[in-house]
Amino acid sequence: MEALYDNLSHGFSVAVSFQNLGLCFIGVVVGTLVGILPGVGPIATIAMLLPLTFNFDPTGALIMLAGIYYGAQYGGSTTAILINIPGEATSVVTTLDGHQMARQGRAGVALGTAALVSFFAGTVSTLVVAALGVPLTKLALLFGPAEYFSLMVLGLAFAVVLAQGSLLKAAAMILLGVLLAAIGTDLETGEARMTFGLDELADGIDFVVLAMGVFGFAEILRNLENPESRDVVRAKIGRLLPNKADIKASIMPMLRGTGLGAVLGILPGNGAVLGPFASYTTEKKLAKDPSRFGKGAIEGVAGPEAANNAGAQTAFIPLLTLGIPPNAVMALMVGAMTIHGIIPGPQVMTKSPDLFWGMIASMWIGNAFLLVINLPMIGIWVKLLNVPYRLMFSAILLFCCIGIYSINNDTSDVALTAMFGLFGYVLIKLGFEPAPLLLGFVLGRLMEEKLRQALILSRGDFMTFVENPVSGVLLAISLGIVIFAVLPAVRKKKEEALSS
Amino acid sequence: MQNLLAGLLLIVIAAIAAWQASPLPMGTLRHIGPGMFPISLAGFIALIGVALMVTWARGERNSTGRWPLRGPLFILGSAVIFGLAVRPLGLAVAGPMLVIVAAFASHETRWVEIIAFAAGMTVFCLVLFKYLLSLPIPVAPWLIGY
Numbered sequence: 001m002e003a004l005y006d007n008l009s010h011g012f013s014v015a016v017s018f019q020n021l022g023l024c025f026i027g028v029v030v031g032t033l034v035g036i037l038p039g040v041g042p043i044a045t046i047a048m049l050l051p052l053t054f055n056f057d058p059t060g061a062l063i064m065l066a067g068i069y070y071g072a073q074y075g076g077s078t079t080a081i082l083i084n085i086p087g088e089a090t091s092v093v094t095t096l097d098g099h100q101m102a103r104q105g106r107a108g109v110a111l112g113t114a115a116l117v118s119f120f121a122g123t124v125s126t127l128v129v130a131a132l133g134v135p136l137t138k139l140a141l142l143f144g145p146a147e148y149f150s151l152m153v154l155g156l157a158f159a160v161v162l163a164q165g166s167l168l169k170a171a172a173m174i175l176l177g178v179l180l181a182a183i184g185t186d187l188e189t190g191e192a193r194m195t196f197g198l199d200e201l202a203d204g205i206d207f208v209v210l211a212m213g214v215f216g217f218a219e220i221l222r223n224l225e226n227p228e229s230r231d232v233v234r235a236k237i238g239r240l241l242p243n244k245a246d247i248k249a250s251i252m253p254m255l256r257g258t259g260l261g262a263v264l265g266i267l268p269g270n271g272a273v274l275g276p277f278a279s280y281t282t283e284k285k286l287a288k289d290p291s292r293f294g295k296g297a298i299e300g301v302a303g304p305e306a307a308n309n310a311g312a313q314t315a316f317i318p319l320l321t322l323g324i325p326p327n328a329v330m331a332l333m334v335g336a337m338t339i340h341g342i343i344p345g346p347q348v349m350t351k352s353p354d355l356f357w358g359m360i361a362s363m364w365i366g367n368a369f370l371l372v373i374n375l376p377m378i379g380i381w382v383k384l385l386n387v388p389y390r391l392m393f394s395a396i397l398l399f400c401c402i403g404i405y406s407i408n409n410d411t412s413d414v415a416l417t418a419m420f421g422l423f424g425y426v427l428i429k430l431g432f433e434p435a436p437l438l439l440g441f442v443l444g445r446l447m448e449e450k451l452r453q454a455l456i457l458s459r460g461d462f463m464t465f466v467e468n469p470v471s472g473v474l475l476a477i478s479l480g481i482v483i484f485a486v487l488p489a490v491r492k493k494k495e496e497a498l499s500s
Numbered sequence: 501m502q503n504l505l506a507g508l509l510l511i512v513i514a515a516i517a518a519w520q521a522s523p524l525p526m527g528t529l530r531h532i533g534p535g536m537f538p539i540s541l542a543g544f545i546a547l548i549g550v551a552l553m554v555t556w557a558r559g560e561r562n563s564t565g566r567w568p569l570r571g572p573l574f575i576l577g578s579a580v581i582f583g584l585a586v587r588p589l590g591l592a593v594a595g596p597m598l599v600i601v602a603a604f605a606s607h608e609t610r611w612v613e614i615i616a617f618a619a620g621m622t623v624f625c626l627v628l629f630k631y632l633l634s635l636p637i638p639v640a641p642w643l644i645g646y
Binding site for chain 2: 400462
């Protein structure tokens with residue numbers, strides 16, 4: 001307990017420096033600003049704003065990026081409530097009752113409640129991250145290559161199971177991501193692999209190039225094809241602060257949502273996406289009158305929003321302690337960290353405690369900023385919702401191009417990104433979901449390395465993965481969830497849940 | 501149709517990967533060479549490709565939708581042009597070029613608006629990236645030398 005206090009106060013001493021507070025603040029503001037633009041999800045937002053952080057020291061840059069991430073998350077909830085467009089999968093649930101509240105003239109209360117419960121959930125889960133950081137890092141340091149490999153398999157198995165649409169296609173995307181990661185110089189022998197003889201590919205594909213191509217560019221192409229239908233709420237925003245009755249109705253859903261979201265968020269492989277769904281289902285089951293749900297029940301905003309934010313925060317745990325990003329957004333954080341010369345993993349906490357604890361402390365500060373700036377600035381956010389897409393897409397494109405060029409000051413990167421944009425567009429057309437591709441790509445190199453190390457240690461015996469107890473259990477769970485997911489009854493349920 | 505094409509795409513990708521990885525030594529299980537991992541991945545991907553084609557043969561009839569060329573051509577084209585132009589001509593030229601070429605991708609474009617927007621965005625990006633964040637991106641080397 002005392003160690004936790006010491007670590008956190010060390011973190012706060014790093015995070016409250018003038019520069020870092022400023023960066024956190026700017027991050028939250030621009031994150032919200034971009035995240036609120038309809039059709040721009042958190043992944044695109046972070047990818048687009050990445051170049052803003054290039055010139056700061058790693059701690060400052062990551063604090064800013066984390067701020068951008070929270071801002072983008074909150075922006076996604078705002079669009080869900082006001083125009084019925086969720087920024088990403090985790091705010092889908094918020095559209096159900098949040099948008100209904102907005103139509104009934106209670107948009108302000110919905111937004112206010114979302115901000116307040118998010119702050120509460122953020123505070124709790126910052127503590128969870130801080131408390132679990134040390135033990136999990138110690139655990140991670142005990143992991144040998146076989147355990148590590150199996151842990152990544154588990155993460156990817158979760159990602160397949162939780163992806164939208166076909167399991168086969170999600171699995172293909174993961175494998176394709178891992179394959180793309182294998183391009184470049186071989187880790188051990190230094191041989192060029194699958195580079196088509198191009199020098200540009202000798203160092204492998206840059207993560208940001210892939211992410212901006214497949215998410216940034218391909219998303220623009222998809223949005224341009226679908227004529228816009230924005231259901232902007234014309235009714236008044238109304239008062240922001242929930243009244244007594246609202247608070248009474250929200251408090252238990254908020255607590256339950258925080259718990260569910262925090263626990264699910266820790267799971268490898270995008271468990272965070274389950275939080276809001278689980279919370280909504282729970283609240284509907286527990287409600288005296290379930291028929292109110294879907295018609296503007298405040299519990300349907302408070303619970304899922306708390307779960308959303310708690311999960312968004314605890315998703316940092318596998319990344320910071322194990323170096324395994326659980327979802328595409330965290331994969332992007334890995335990309336950002338690598339640009340700043342930090343390899344995520346258990347060694348970050350011991351080698352750069354300033355960065356580790358400073359970032360955790362800034363999570364809480366970021367959440368506080370969100371609360372303070374969002375409520376007064378709602379008027380401005382509403383105006384942004386009316387920016388037409390015909391102007392937005394070229395601005396996004398320009399930001400992306402400047403960012404890509406600036407990573408290496410390399411013009412061929414821009415062309416490569418355009419190629420991946422085309423590739424991502426084709427993938428979307430053929431019904432592939434690109435998020436697992438990114439996850440596979442980020443984990444690919446580490447997976448191959450651990451696989452090869454484990455096999456050297458076991459003298460080429462694959463049984464090592466099963467005989468090692470930890471690794472065996474992890475693989476058994478992975479197999480179990482995949483089998484579970486292909487059961488016809490479960491499949492149908494999942495489709496219903498994810499399509500609603 | 502969707503799964504037939506999806507399966508074909510995966511098989512083509514797997515074939516390209518296998519072709520590229522084929523000269524690399526496979527090694528043994530005891531000591532895996534650089535070729536083994538990519539080749540095995542290519543094998544799994546091809547298998548999924550076949551499985552997807554089987555689902556098509558069993559009656560999958562999802563449409564792949566329309567394939568308009570206008571969006572990809574101008575959006576991706578504008579990015580490539582930006583990449584080619586940014587070093588010799590600088591952001592002051594490449595920026596507006598990108599916005600204007602990209603504008604051809606949308607049929608909602610209003611030309612007066614987009615030209616003003618291109619100018620505004622370029623100034624904004626110059627101030628933000630060059631002067632506030634001091635990224636080493638050329639501004640207009642032909643005019644002011646950097």
